[in-house]
Amino acid sequence: MKIDGKEGRALWFENGAIKFIDQRKLPYKLEYYTAKTVDECAFAIKEMVVRGAPAIGATAVYGIVIGVNDLENTAEILRKTRPTAYDLFYAIEYMLEKIKECINPLNAADAYVEDIIDRCRRIGEHGEPLIKNGMKILTHCNAGALATVDYGTALSPFYIAHRRGKKFFVFADETRPRCQGLLTDWELEQEGIEHAVIADNAAGYYMKNGDIDMIITGADRIAGNGDFANKIGTYEKAVLAKENNIPFYVAAPISTFDDNLRSGDEILIEERGREELAVVNNCKIMPDYTKVKNPAFDVTPNKYVTGFITEDGIIKKL
Amino acid sequence: MKIDGKEGRALWFENGAIKFIDQRKLPYKLEYYTAKTVDECAFAIKEMVVRGAPAIGATAVYGIVIGVNDLENTAEILRKTRPTAYDLFYAIEYMLEKIKECINPLNAADAYVEDIIDRCRRIGEHGEPLIKNGMKILTHCNAGALATVDYGTALSPFYIAHRRGKKFFVFADETRPRCQGLLTDWELEQEGIEHAVIADNAAGYYMKNGDIDMIITGADRIAGNGDFANKIGTYEKAVLAKENNIPFYVAAPISTFDDNLRSGDEILIEERGREELAVVNNCKIMPDYTKVKNPAFDVTPNKYVTGFITEDGIIKKL
Numbered sequence: 198m199k200i201d202g203k204e205g206r207a208l209w210f211e212n213g214a215i216k217f218i219d220q221r222k223l224p225y226k227l228e229y230y231t232a233k234t235v236d237e238c239a240f241a242i243k244e245m246v247v248r249g250a251p252a253i254g255a256t257a258v259y260g261i262v263i264g265v266n267d268l269e270n271t272a273e274i275l276r277k278t279r280p281t282a283y284d285l286f287y288a289i290e291y292m293l294e295k296i297k298e299c300i301n302p303l304n305a306a307d308a309y310v311e312d313i314i315d316r317c318r319r320i321g322e323h324g325e326p327l328i329k330n331g332m333k334i335l336t337h338c339n340a341g342a343l344a345t346v347d348y349g350t351a352l353s354p355f356y357i358a359h360r361r362g363k364k365f366f367v368f369a370d371e372t373r374p375r376c377q378g379l380l381t382d383w384e385l386e387q388e389g390i391e392h393a394v395i396a397d398n399a400a401g402y403y404m405k406n407g408d409i410d411m412i413i414t415g416a417d418r419i420a421g422n423g424d425f426a427n428k429i430g431t432y433e434k435a436v437l438a439k440e441n442n443i444p445f446y447v448a449a450p451i452s453t454f455d456d457n458l459r460s461g462d463e464i465l466i467e468e469r470g471r472e473e474l475a476v477v478n479n480c481k482i483m484p485d486y487t488k489v490k491n492p493a494f495d496v497t498p499n500k501y502v503t504g505f506i507t508e509d510g511i512i513k514k515l
Numbered sequence: 516m517k518i519d520g521k522e523g524r525a526l527w528f529e530n531g532a533i534k535f536i537d538q539r540k541l542p543y544k545l546e547y548y549t550a551k552t553v554d555e556c557a558f559a560i561k562e563m564v565v566r567g568a569p570a571i572g573a574t575a576v577y578g579i580v581i582g583v584n585d586l587e588n589t590a591e592i593l594r595k596t597r598p599t600a601y602d603l604f605y606a607i608e609y610m611l612e613k614i615k616e617c618i619n620p621l622n623a624a625d626a627y628v629e630d631i632i633d634r635c636r637r638i639g640e641h642g643e644p645l646i647k648n649g650m651k652i653l654t655h656c657n658a659g660a661l662a663t664v665d666y667g668t669a670l671s672p673f674y675i676a677h678r679r680g681k682k683f684f685v686f687a688d689e690t691r692p693r694c695q696g697l698l699t700d701w702e703l704e705q706e707g708i709e710h711a712v713i714a715d716n717a718a719g720y721y722m723k724n725g726d727i728d729m730i731i732t733g734a735d736r737i738a739g740n741g742d743f744a745n746k747i748g749t750y751e752k753a754v755l756a757k758e759n760n761i762p763f764y765v766a767a768p769i770s771t772f773d774d775n776l777r778s779g780d781e782i783l784i785e786e787r788g789r790e791e792l793a794v795v796n797n798c799k800i801m802p803d804y805t806k807v808k809n810p811a812f813d814v815t816p817n818k819y820v821t822g823f824i825t826e827d828g829i830i831k832k833l
Contacts, residue, residue, distance in 0.1 A: 224801075224805075225802055371691065371792070372716070373689065373691060373714040373715060373716055374714045374716075376800065379801060379802070379805065382801075382802075383802075386804055386805075392806070393806045393807055393808045394792065394801070394805055394806070394807050394808075395807065395808050395809070396691040396692045396715070396792060396809065397691060397716050397748075398690070398691055398692075398715050398746075398747045398748025398751060398813075399747050399808065399809070399810055399813075400751070401748070401751035401754060402747060402750060402784075402810050402813040403808075405750060405813070405814075428716075429714065429716045429717050429720060430714070430715075430716025430717070430719070432719045432720060432723060433716060433719035433751055433755060436719060436754060436758045437754055437755075440758070466720075474689070474712065474714060477795060477798070477800045478798060478799070478800045480795065480796060480798030480800065481796070482694065482795045482796045482798065483542075483697060483700075484542050484543055484697070484700075484701075486704055487542075487697065487700050487704075487712055488711045488712070489711055489712050489713065490686075490711045490712075490713050490717065490721075491713070491717070492717055492720050495719065495720040496723075
């Protein structure tokens with residue numbers, strides 16, 4: 198990813214500490230957060246200095262490196278940060294295993310992070326040929342480098358295509374309630390990819406007018422039958438894409454596929470608090486009496502998916 | 516409409532002046548604005564103290580009453596306030612006609628406003644039987660009493676059903692960028708109708724889960740073939756309704772039908788400024804570099820409409 202014109206990452210290990218782009222401050226300010234202790238690593242995860250399952254996994258492996266002299270306690274502190282993040286638990290177990298095998302912890306952690314980045318880069322390689330010169334492409338939420346240390350999932354094909362000189366335009370859904378579209382906006386702005394943010398309500402308008410040629414989103418979890426969970430609003434865009442004959446791709450690493458789930462019906466959707474809707478950038482935008490309902494994710498049935506862009510190629514669940 | 520527990524209106528004529536609920540302050544504060552002069556009437560329209568085509572028409576007829584001693588000038592000042600509001604021009608011509616016929620201006624203005632309200636009430640009467648006990652109903656934007664002096668269009672069936680003791684639940688789309696869903700929230704809260712505000716992204720989620728039984732929206736303009744323009748996002752909800760077999764009704768007075776337009780393709784859509792997206796409740800929520808695209812309305816093809824609820828009954832355009 199580009200940060201102020203230089204090649205960078207959402208987080209990295211340096212002088213015994215983790216350095217993060219502080220995502221609490223984005224897109225308003227570019228600041229860094231340094232975690233020198235295990236507690237600071239836990240804070241970074243809990244308080245969303247870092248977000249996105251792969252980036253949280255990367256934080257956990259380096260967190261184990263920092264706390265390697267008190268391994269059991271470190272693992273316990275990190276496990277307690279975000280109880281539903283699968284990558285977090287996987288990353289901790291991976292490190293415990295490697296240390297048991299007497300592999301150097303920092304080498305193991307670096308290998309883990311490089312593997313994440315390499316998978317994202319390969320997602321980009323497989324997705325890149327879908328992007329033709331002059332295309333207009335919609336994305337929802339932020340499935341970018343900020344969430345995966347580098348490249349991202351949905352945004353990875355954009356980066357690769359852009360670096361190969363392709364010209365295209367990206368519509369970034371604002372993605373209420375948390376407005377992660379502004380993180381996508383920030384990433385694309387840093388990279389110099391032409392784009393604009395639109396209200397979530399406007400995506401259908403542009404699709405109907407023939408202004409959107411393709412949609413690429415990420416996925417949080419993909420069931421055995423190809424139904425997938427992603428940020429709230431993804432289902433709306435998928436239905437609108439089908440209605441307007443627009444290809445709808447989902448970019449995600451193979452680890453997102455969970456064949457233990459037979460269908461999307463088995464995916465539980467988290468209902469989150471009213472503050473997410475009522476407060477934006479520390480500003481209260483809704484009166485106190487306003488009641489909200491706030492589902493964080495939705496499930497899009499497989500029938501709306503043109504293909505899943507993975508690190509091993511584009512696949513279709515039948 | 517109910518205001519602090521009492522029967523009220525969005526605006527009314529009193530002691531030679533127009534009193535408005537100041538819609539610039541809603542939903543955060545209930546304040547009133549008094550227009551004693553023609554310039555203050557023009558200000559109210561221009562600065563959106565009052566909004567909604569019928570309510571603007573009502574402002575214009577009372578504005579003519581206030582400025583009746585300098586009729587030509589008054590008409591000119593009012594005409595210049597919002598150049599695209601059809602009701603505004605119609606209301607001014609109506610008053611000039613009546614005054615030419617030597618009808619008392621205040622009587623003519625009152626008759627105009629009572630006619631608006633009566634049409635809205637009849638929309639409610641025709642829509643009310645669609646609402647069954649226990650139903651969950653989605654609406655988009657604010658097509659309520661605030662926009663039409665009283666009753667509203669899309670909200671009128673809700674008011675009539677509620678006053679007849681029916682129990683139902685309303686989902687109010689937030690309706691980014693201007694968040695008019697918060698005006699709907701305010702009206703329903705005042706009336707004591709059970710409801711919640713949702714992110715525009717969440718409507719599809721609730722439709723797919725079987726939590727929405729019907730959708731009622733307003734319309735800004737309806738073409739001869741039944742295609743209609745309404746607040747951005749209406750098209751998205753209509754497509755999702757069809758996909759989930761949910762009835763989709765459009766509530767609008769007969770005056771909204773414009774048979775000079777053969778289809779929705781002839782309706783020009785206004786592209787509005789970035790501030791609408793970037794600033795909410797006087798708070799900046801987007802960085803300065805963020806580019807946006809902001810279409811204010813979209814066009815929904817007739818094929819998605821179950822029926823148009825008008826003051827003369829529910830009709831279907833074939």
